[in-house]
Amino acid sequence: MKRILIVGSGDVAQRALPWLTRRFRVYALVRQPEAAAALRAAGALPLIGDLDDRSSLRRLAGLADAILHFAPPPASGEGDPRTKRLLAALGGGKSLPQGVVYISTTGVYGDCGGEQVSETRPLRATTARARRRVDAEARLRRFGRRCGVRVAILRAPGIYAGDRLPLERLRRGDPVLAAEEDVHTNHIHAEDLARLACIALLRAPAGRVYNASDDSGLRMGAYFDAVADAFDLPRPERLSRAAIASRLSPLTLSFMSESRRLDNRRIKRELRVRFAYPTIADGLRAALAGRAGASTHSQPEP
Structure with a gap:
């Protein structure tokens, strides 16, 4: 692989850029022209395009050897027309990408009653937000099988x-649930998720799904x-x-x-990853150290 296209140039993509730009020619799809300068400064070649506008995606066909698809579905509806338009654009060229890595959500599993969840668990999405992700996953997997493209899906929990x-x-x-009614949650540091996506580009086999979760397992x-x-x-x-x-919004209540408690053994075994922040405690220590360093550097010299 020589050319990578990032679709969805948000926070996780920005964290992946340093690793990617040292190894590949990186293109990044962005909606707003004003976002192009920051991407260019980070070493990527910005492309102005909108997943809600099919005509703006024509130049994507045959452009890249692999795709990092980080763009979310629309905020409403049952399906993901953005992924549909992206795949239509990618399939319209003479050459197809070798691989696609998509960041989905563990919400596709629905409520599991606190049980441990592996990647083989049937999908039981209960919210429209999660059902849109189920639709995106299904489209990507069909595209991979039909076109011989190696598709990997990272199901991410709470990103911090x-x-x-x-x-x-x-x-x-804002309150949280009482201990006797509390739910199991799962997390992944944004830096680790960015790194996982990059590693999946190189190591994930076709059609594979991974729980991209750390080792915390907190309520x-x-x-x-x-x-x-x-x-x-x-x-x-x-x-x-x-x-x-x-006291809380419907989204927070959802x-x-x-x-659920995510089983992350597959991602460790198959992708051979080591988390930089294996637990929330590690991530919080790093956050505090970063703030202390920023505060020190901001102090005027005597």
């Missing part, structure tokens, strides 16, 4: 980083307590499910309605 922590939520005093309340303790904030109030319903 030093600049992606629920600090504002803690400062607002949701324990996660918020850990973040609060690390940043000297009050721990969130614990309330019953009935009492909490009037995350509290599903409980």
Whole structure:
């Protein structure tokens, strides 16, 4: 592989760029022209295009040897027309990509009642948001089988980083579920997810799905307590499910309605990865160290 196309040039893509640009010629699809300068400075070649506009995707055909598909589905509807348009564009050229890596979500499993979940578990998505991801996965896998393209899917849980922590939520005093009703959650550091996507480009076999989750295995309340303790904030109030319903948005409540513990052994065994941040504790230590370093560097010299 010599040429990589990134579709969805957000936070995870930005973290993948340093590794990618040292090894490949990297193109990055962006909607807004103003985003092009930052991508160009990071070593990528920006392409202006919109997954909601089929005509803007024509130049993607035959452009790259592999695709990193990080773009989310639309915010409404049952399917993912963006992935549909992308695959139509990729399939319209004389040459097809060798591989596609897609970042999906573990929400495709639905509520598992706190059980351990491997990649072979049937998909039981309960929210429209997750069903759109199920549609995207199915389209990608069919494309891979039909066209002989090596497709790999990374199912990511809650993505966090030093600049992606629920600090504002803690400062607002948003409650979490009482311990006896709490749900199991799973996490992955954004840097580790970016690295996993890059490794999957090289090592994942065709049609393979991976739980892209770290080793933490915390309940949701324990996660918020850990973040609060690390940043000297009050721990969130614990309330019953009935009492909490009037305090939180429907989107937040939807995350509290599903409980699962992800089995990440396949990604370690097959992709041979070592997490830079294997647990939430490791990620929080790094976040605090980063803040301390930034504070030190910002101090005026005596």
